[in-house]
Amino acid sequence: MSVxxxxxxxxxxxxxxxxxxxxxAARRTFYSAFWLAxxxxxxxxxxxxxxxxxxxxxxxxVYVGAAASxxxxxxxMLGEEAEAGEEAHDPRKLGLAVLLAAILWFPVAxxxxxxxxxxxxxxxxxxxxxxxxxxxxxxxxxxxGLSAALVxxxxxxxxxxxxx
Amino acid sequence: MIEGVLIATTIxxxxxxxxxxxxxxRNMIRLLICVETLFNAILLSIVAVGAxxxxxxxxxxxxxxxxxxxxxxxxxxxxxxxxxxxxxxSLRLEALRELKG
Numbered sequence: 705m706s707v708x709x710x711x712x713x714x715x716x717x718x719x720x721x722x723x724x725x726x727x728x729a730a731r732r733t734f735y736s737a738f739w740l741a742x743x744x745x746x747x748x749x750x751x752x753x754x755x756x757x758x759x760x761x762x763x764x765x766v767y768v769g770a771a772a773s774x775x776x777x778x779x780x781m782l783g784e785e786a787e788a789g790e791e792a793h794d795p796r797k798l799g800l801a802v803l804l805a806a807i808l809w810f811p812v813a814x815x816x817x818x819x820x821x822x823x824x825x826x827x828x829x830x831x832x833x834x835x836x837x838x839x840x841x842x843x844x845x846x847x848x849g850l851s852a853a854l855v856x857x858x859x860x861x862x863x864x865x866x867x868x
Numbered sequence: 869m870i871e872g873v874l875i876a877t878t879i880x881x882x883x884x885x886x887x888x889x890x891x892x893x894r895n896m897i898r899l900l901i902c903v904e905t906l907f908n909a910i911l912l913s914i915v916a917v918g919a920x921x922x923x924x925x926x927x928x929x930x931x932x933x934x935x936x937x938x939x940x941x942x943x944x945x946x947x948x949x950x951x952x953x954x955x956x957x958s959l960r961l962e963a964l965r966e967l968k969g
Contacts, residue, residue: 750878
């Protein structure tokens with residue numbers, strides 16, 4: 705069992721690394737959106753391996769299925785002219801990125817490598833009760849904020865349409 | 869143990885790719901894609917730390933909120949980019965400088 709888990713983790717790591725490289729190296733922005741979906745897929749796989757199966761499904765449906773597709777459709781809608789803008793690849797920027805990443809990554813690696821993650825199972829009943837009993841006010845604020853943001857996005861788009 | 873090393877490696881690679889992409893991108897949509905790559909690294913970090921510290925409920929909740937908020941952020945940002953493209957006919961970062969008052 706453990707061999708299969710390690711093999712699955714290795715495959716997911718490979719998918720994530722190749723997809724991340726594809727995002728940077730892709731000549732067309734549309735292909736970068738495609739590689740972003742690959743990254744989302746790998747992350748969802750890791751979440752499932754660690755026991756967050758519902759979260760993995762949610763991530764696949766909401767993020768990969770909606771957000772990444774949304775970006776791709778926006779590019780298709782705007783056309784090739786919207787993809788203009790060549791990247792300024794520079795080894796010094798890569799070095800800076802590695803340095804910044806190491807600073808950000810170190811605290812997480814310290815926890816993850818010292819205490820290897822153990823697959824478990826999330827009791828979503830506990831999550832639901834925590835949300836509705838202890839965290840009802842942050843949940844309410846989040847829902848109101850999200851609704852306001854979506855209404856604003858629709859209004860922004862409709863406002864330009866009417867003025868055209 | 870191997871799984872922990874692989875997860876840590878994946879997080880590092882995604883952070884490097886996200887930051888490097890942000891530094892070199894000249895197209896706003898590609899910049900958004902690189903920011904989303906960073907988000908995926910952060911989400912994986914949340915989940916990995918939750919599994920390492922056996923606080924699956926709390927970190928599962930945090931992950932759920934992060935996914936929802938990011939999806940909405942992508943929706944709003946793409947709406948703004950579509951409007952920007954309609955006005956400027958360009959999504960190059962230089963076009964943003966012209967927006968200064």
